[in-house]
Amino acid sequence: MDNKKASNVMLLDMRDVTLLADYYILCDGSSRRQINAIADELIEELKKAGTQPARMEGTPESGWMLIDFGSVVVHIFSPEKRDYYQLEELWQAAPIVVRML
Template sequence: MTGLFPDMSSEDLLAHIRASLEDDKAEDITTIDLRGKSSMADYMVICSGRSTRQVASISDKLKDRLKQELGRTTKVEGKDQGDWVLIDAGDIIVHVFRPEVREFYQLEKMWMAPGSVTAQA
């Protein structure tokens, strides 16, 4: 782990990320538990912004909060286009989509087991 809180659990980081997304009015926040499914991360969080501007803003603020409050650097992809931004926070991968793009890619269906329940805001 990196940052000011090297012992922070992925669950604590997840709570911090979800709080940031909720503060910035992200919509349809979905958490997918990847433990045992993938070694890339413990959780994937998928949410939507209503416009390219909101998608960029949500991702910028999340990146800034993780850096300022937790000392955690993130990798960000796709911010320039604003349709789909990926934020790699280590144990957690966050996808921020415009609704149309999210519907097109349907990541939830790809990663969730049939009949599984997700935590949504």
């Protein structure tokens, strides 16, 4: 994700918050093209490691893409959608493992 300049990256430990995944990764892409590039690179790199996404939702045009890798779920937002949904507030009980602005 760093190669494609994802910003405002946050890794949340969800193990005590939900049964859906162990970790959530939230990050921003500044444009539709960048959101798509971040998603493509992430999928490609994890495929090399033998991991395929279980499902994907959203599109770069919607401003929010979700990529479910089972124990890790990645949310890629436009800054506007991230501000609108404020998932950090929803999951405020989850410890922040890593935050990179």
